[in-house]
Amino acid sequence: MTEASTMRIAFLGLGHMGLPMAQNLVAAGHEVHGFDLMPAAIEAAQAAGIPVAASGADAVADADVVITMFPAGRHVIDAYRTELLAAARPGTLFIESSTIAVDEARAAHALALAAGHRNIDAPVSGGVVGAENGTLAFMVGGSDEDFAAALPVLEVMGKRIVHCGGPGLGQAAKVCNNMVLAVSQIAVAEAFVLGERLGLEHQALFDVVSQASGQCWSITTNCPVPGPVPTSPANRDYQPGFAGSLMAKDLGLALQAIEQTSTDARMGRLAQQLYAAYADGEGATRDFSGIITDIRDGRV
Ligand code: NAD
DSSP, rough: OOOOOOOOOEOOOSSSSSHHHHHHHHHTTEEEEOOSHHHHHHHHHHHHTBBBOSSSHHHHOOSEEEEOSSSHHHHHHIIIIIIIIIHHHHEEEEEEEEEEOOOOOOOOHHHHTTOOOEEEOEEEEEEHHHHTTOOOEEEESSOOOHHHHHHHHHHHHEEEEEEEEEEEHHHHHHHHHHHHHHHHHHHHEEEEEHHHHHHHOHHHHHHHTTTTTTOOOOHTTSSSSSSSTTTTTGGGTTTEEEEHHHHHHHHHHHHHHHTTTTTTOHHHHHHHHHHHHHHGGGGGSSSSGGGGHHHHHHEE
């Protein structure tokens, strides 16, 4: 791990992910100034010991590093344009960790550079548990120099940090990974439902696939039927985990990238349709592995 000296860090977006990430930065001795638009998020942050600034502009004014963890790309572009870039000192390092479209990440990067700042995209995987435990995976797009400058900060919040290439390529890696995940989770669900109809016990199918060429995270960790993997969401009525609505959001970004690049990604397109339908119903709040119920019942 790289040794981190104390830095002044503005942390904007203190929601499900941002709050525990900011807490880890405080615990590591950094001087953190948080901000969120929602009073409830501000109160929760103050209760958790995070100093909260009066506005986004105030939070970034003295910062060495600005981290944003917002719901979507439009929030990032709006905040960069209207407030943050003008308020920060020249040369501030902006770490954009929200999950946003590749072209939005590149637009944010261009805006930051035009305003005299530095910027990397650094989306995460690992969910709220990873954020709390400081074990997130970061996928980073940006220059070698900016990646090196961000690394000591990212290492406080994450345990696997991969420099994927230039601007936007962290988001590109994230969208590609989640497309693989969605397709494999659907394939595993279909296999269990088909097995049920052929008279195959869940445990028997698990014992075979988890040790054979069909092995993947969607069965070995996120097994969509109760029993074989006691810690999987299927054993707690599909409480997330990773909600179907978040998977649907990420597949919407994948679809955008598929269309912009004219890529023949039929499985990815189909996964996007199935998860959009699932997220319209129970998947709004249930784990994305719960799509097996809709597949079994013919609802997606
Ligand atoms: P969230 O909605 O809980 O938190 C986002 C926060 O940003 C909100 O509190 C909102 O008020 C705040 N915000 C919006 N605009 C702002 C602005 N201009 N200034 C200050 N605050 C502002 O969302 P989350 O679950 O924490 O997710 C954040 C991002 O991380 C999303 O892009 C999501 O896709 C991604 N992500 C989430 C998970 C997860 O499991 N929740 C996992 C991986 C990635």
